[in-house]
Amino acid sequence: MLKIQSLSVSYGSRQILHEVSLDVQSGEVLALIGPNGAGKSTLVRAASGVIPYTGHVRTNGDDFAALEPIKRARYIATVPQAVSMPPAFTVWETVLLGRTPYLGFLGQPSQRDEEIARQSLQRVSALPFMDRRVGELSGGEQQRILLARALCQSTPILLLDEPTAHLDLQYQVSLLELVTELAHKDNLAVLIALHDLNLAAHYADRIALMVAGNIKALGKPKEVLISELIAEAYCLPVQVVQHPFLDAPLVLTGEVKT
Numbered sequence: 001m002l003k004i005q006s007l008s009v010s011y012g013s014r015q016i017l018h019e020v021s022l023d024v025q026s027g028e029v030l031a032l033i034g035p036n037g038a039g040k041s042t043l044v045r046a047a048s049g050v051i052p053y054t055g056h057v058r059t060n061g062d063d064f065a066a067l068e069p070i071k072r073a074r075y076i077a078t079v080p081q082a083v084s085m086p087p088a089f090t091v092w093e094t095v096l097l098g099r100t101p102y103l104g105f106l107g108q109p110s111q112r113d114e115e116i117a118r119q120s121l122q123r124v125s126a127l128p129f130m131d132r133r134v135g136e137l138s139g140g141e142q143q144r145i146l147l148a149r150a151l152c153q154s155t156p157i158l159l160l161d162e163p164t165a166h167l168d169l170q171y172q173v174s175l176l177e178l179v180t181e182l183a184h185k186d187n188l189a190v191l192i193a194l195h196d197l198n199l200a201a202h203y204a205d206r207i208a209l210m211v212a213g214n215i216k217a218l219g220k221p222k223e224v225l226i227s228e229l230i231a232e233a234y235c236l237p238v239q240v241v242q243h244p245f246l247d248a249p250l251v252l253t254g255e256v257k258t
């Protein structure tokens with residue numbers, strides 16, 4: 001569904017992404033992991049079309065670079081890493097912005113737009129604070145509103161950049177459960193940058209390990225979360241063991257004492 005081909009990005013004379021290719025299928029969660037500065041956010045930003053790149057980002061044969069922004073916004077919704085929303089807007093107004101790609105000439109949301117906005121708020125458990133101003137919410141609540149706004153776009157592709165960063169444990173889990181439901185039940189193609197390897201191990205169908213702007217490994221969690229690979233990528237001694245009760249690897253830091 002999402003086809004990234006030979007994607008390169010440079011900031012000035014510094015090349016950050018080196019011909020990265022990656023496919024994300026409808027119905028799967030693909031987690032992007034890798035140390036700080038590896039280029040995860042750059043990949044998400046390029047794929048969502050907010051920074052210039054060379055290479056191709058396509059869906060079903062359509063090249064996103066050739067689409068008007070409003071059409072692209074019907075295909076791809078993004079939850080960016082660090083973003084400020086207009087603080088004086090209410091939660092409701094903010095989430096309704098997700099319907100912008102569908103509004104008619106006068107820009108008035110229809111009943112259906114409002115219904116979709118309400119469902120999106122419901123899915124992130126944020127209906128109770130729909131009338132509050134975004135500036136008055138906690139970081140975690142704002143993160144959920146960003147996700148609701150992206151869901152409101154009703155796109156087949158969802159990109160998320162470390163969406164659990166400000167969330168406590170309970171909301172990390174409920175957000176990732178929602179994300180897997182969006183892929184597995186609603187058939188979205190989901191690309192999610194995650195810094196927590198064990199959350200990636202638990203929730204991702206496939207994992208791409210990125211180091212210095214290249215994909216170093218790509219496959220099922222068990223194929224990518226391998227002690228040697230992770231130790232080398234993160235420059236840290238790690239041990240990967242079988243999770244005691246999940247069918248997933250578990251990454252532990254530290255060396256085995258003998």
Ligand code: ADP
Nearest residue numbers: 011016034035036037038039040041042043193
């Ligand atoms: P990650 O999300 O994996 O931590 P990023 O994609 O944010 O990594 O960053 C990759 C590299 O690009 C880093 O070396 C970072 O310093 C650099 N970088 C990111 N954004 C910019 C920018 N706007 N201008 C210049 N360099 C940047």
Ligand code: MG
Nearest residue numbers: 040041042081
């Ligand atoms: Mg990042």
